[in-house]
Amino acid sequence: MPELPEVEVVRRGLERWVVGRTIRQIEVHHPRAVRRHPQGPEHLARLLAGARVVSAQRRGKYLWLPLEPSASRPDDDAPAGRALLAHLGMSGQLLVGAATEPDQPHLRVRIEFADAGPQLRFVDQRTFGGVAVVALDLAGVPLPVGHIGRDPLDPQFDDRAFARSLRVRTTGLKRALLDQRLISGIGNIYADEALWRARLHYARRTQGVTQAEVSRVLAAVRAVMTEALRQGGTSFDALYVDVNGSSGYFSRSLAVYGRAGQPCLRCATLIRREPFMNRSSYRCPTCQPPPRSAHG
Numbered sequence: 001m002p003e004l005p006e007v008e009v010v011r012r013g014l015e016r017w018v019v020g021r022t023i024r025q026i027e028v029h030h031p032r033a034v035r036r037h038p039q040g041p042e043h044l045a046r047l048l049a050g051a052r053v054v055s056a057q058r059r060g061k062y063l064w065l066p067l068e069p070s071a072s073r074p075d076d077d078a079p080a081g082r083a084l085l086a087h088l089g090m091s092g093q094l095l096v097g098a099a100t101e102p103d104q105p106h107l108r109v110r111i112e113f114a115d116a117g118p119q120l121r122f123v124d125q126r127t128f129g130g131v132a133v134v135a136l137d138l139a140g141v142p143l144p145v146g147h148i149g150r151d152p153l154d155p156q157f158d159d160r161a162f163a164r165s166l167r168v169r170t171t172g173l174k175r176a177l178l179d180q181r182l183i184s185g186i187g188n189i190y191a192d193e194a195l196w197r198a199r200l201h202y203a204r205r206t207q208g209v210t211q212a213e214v215s216r217v218l219a220a221v222r223a224v225m226t227e228a229l230r231q232g233g234t235s236f237d238a239l240y241v242d243v244n245g246s247s248g249y250f251s252r253s254l255a256v257y258g259r260a261g262q263p264c265l266r267c268a269t270l271i272r273r274e275p276f277m278n279r280s281s282y283r284c285p286t287c288q289p290p291p292r293s294a295h296g
Contacts (some may be wrong), residue, residue: 002061002088002092002187002233002240003061003185003186003187003189003190003234004060004061004151004153004184004185004186004187004190004225005190005225005228005229005233005234005248005250006088006228006233006234006240006248007058007060007061007062007063007088007185008058008153008229009229009232009233009242009248010063010088010094010242010243011056011057011058011063012056013094013096013242013243013244014056014063014065014094014096014120014243015055015056017096017118017120017243018053018056018065018096018120019053019054019055019056019065020052020053021052021053021113021114021115021117022050022051022052022053022070022113022114022115023048023049023050023051023052023053023111023112023113023114024049024050024112024113024114025045025048025049025111025112026044026045026048026049026109026110026111026112027045027109027110027112028041028044028045028108028109029107029108029109029110030108030109030127032108032127032130033108033109033122033124033127033129033130033131034109034130034131034132035130036085036087036130036131036132036144037131037132037133044131044132044133047082047133048067048084048111048133049070050069050070051067051068051069051070052067052068052070053065053066053067053068053084054066054067054068057083057140059141059145059148059150059151059154059184060145060148060149060151060180060184060185061087061088061180061184061185061187062085062086062087062142062145062148063085063086063087063088063094064083064084064085064086064134064142064145065083065084065086066082066083066136066140067082067083067084067133081135081136082133082134082135082136083133083134083136083142084131084132084133085131085132085133085134085142085144085145086122086129086130086131087129087130088124088129089124089126089127089128089129089130090126090128090129091106091124091125091126091128091129092122092123092124092128092129092130093121093122093123093124093240094120094121094122094123094243095120095121095122095123095243095244095245096118096119096120096121096243096244097118097119097121097245098118098119099112099116099118099119103121104121104123105125106123106124106125106127107121107122107123108122108123108124108127108130109121109122109131110122132144147181148180148181148184149179149180149181149182149183149184150183150184151183151184151185151186152183152185152186152218152221152222152225153185153222153225153226157183159214159215159218162182162183162214162218163209163211163214165182166182166206166209166214167206167207167208167209168207169182169206169207170205170206170207171205171206172202172203172204172205172206173195173200173201173202173203173204173205173206173209173217174191174192174195174202174203174276174281175277176206177191177194177195177217177221178191178277185225186221188257188279188280188281189234189254189257190221190224190225190228192256192257192281192282192283193220193224193254193255193256193257194217194220194221194223194224195217195220195283195288196255196256196282196283196284196287196288197220197223197224197255198213198216198217198219198220199216199287199288200213200216200217200288201283201288201289201290201291202276202281202283202288203290203291204291205291208291227250227253228248228250228253231248231249231250231252231253232246232247232248232249232250233248233250234248234250234251234254256271256282256283256284257282258282259271259282260272260273260282261273264284264286264287266284266287267284267286267287269284269285269286269287270285271283271284272284272285
């Protein structure tokens with residue numbers, strides 16, 4: 001699943017190619033792609049027609065495009081205070097391209113604009129992602145996203161509040177980093193990379209972490225995500241690409257994730273792959289030894 005750097009790369013592409021444009025029409029090619037819009041695809045299309053995209057926003061792994069309604073829209077049907085919300089799921093892609101380009105094999109939604117310029121297409125092989133028109137709260141955040149915590153690159157992220165919330169939990173450190181209610185945007189890849197940089201084991205108990213250790217983890221998360229952003233995110237296959245269809249190259253810079261059996265870049269100990277929450281964790285046994293006790 002795309003994590004914060006990949007979603008942010010897509011957001012920046014939408015900001016460049018879509019913001020300020022007026023939607024002419026939308027075509028839904030697969031109803032599952034709009035299942036989060038309970039009124040159905042026809043209602044979604046009616047709401048979007050004539051609306052102008054105001055900006056491109058993100059929180060964690062969610063993207064949204066705030067909308068300005070058409071002046072000719074009846075007030076009771078206008079998307080004022082609403083946005084087009086998108087979640088990429090496991091394989092979703094938001095692609096910008098000319099109308100003359102062939103349809104992608106897994107095209108689910110097509111958005112055409114009044115200026116006849118590049119289209120916006122939602123492509124999703126596994127159909128776990130989707131789009132919907134949703135209401136915004138007073139802070140401009142979609143109501144379905146209100147429970148999602150701020151991400152570590154957000155200027156309003158509160159390090160000390162995060163540390164307090166972390167220490168009252170009774171779980172492992174990596175599980176906490178993956179909890180999108182606590183801190184958003186971190187997935188399996190960047191959790192492993194950050195914990196390696198911070199020299200902490202994924203099972204370290206949260207109630208025992210020190211302020212210094214929390215600061216190390218947050219610094220590592222921010223560093224690895226910033227580096228990933230500079231390289232366009234992490235692409236292991238063709239499922240993650242930016243809005244122009246280009247892959248990210250941070251996979252070449254990963255220190256532990258996907259490197260089982262290869263030497264640690266810091267101490268040369270062989271990296272281990274271990275089962276974790278129906279997935280895998282990668283760590284260096286020397287740099288990230290197991291905690292000594294339930295509270296360590």
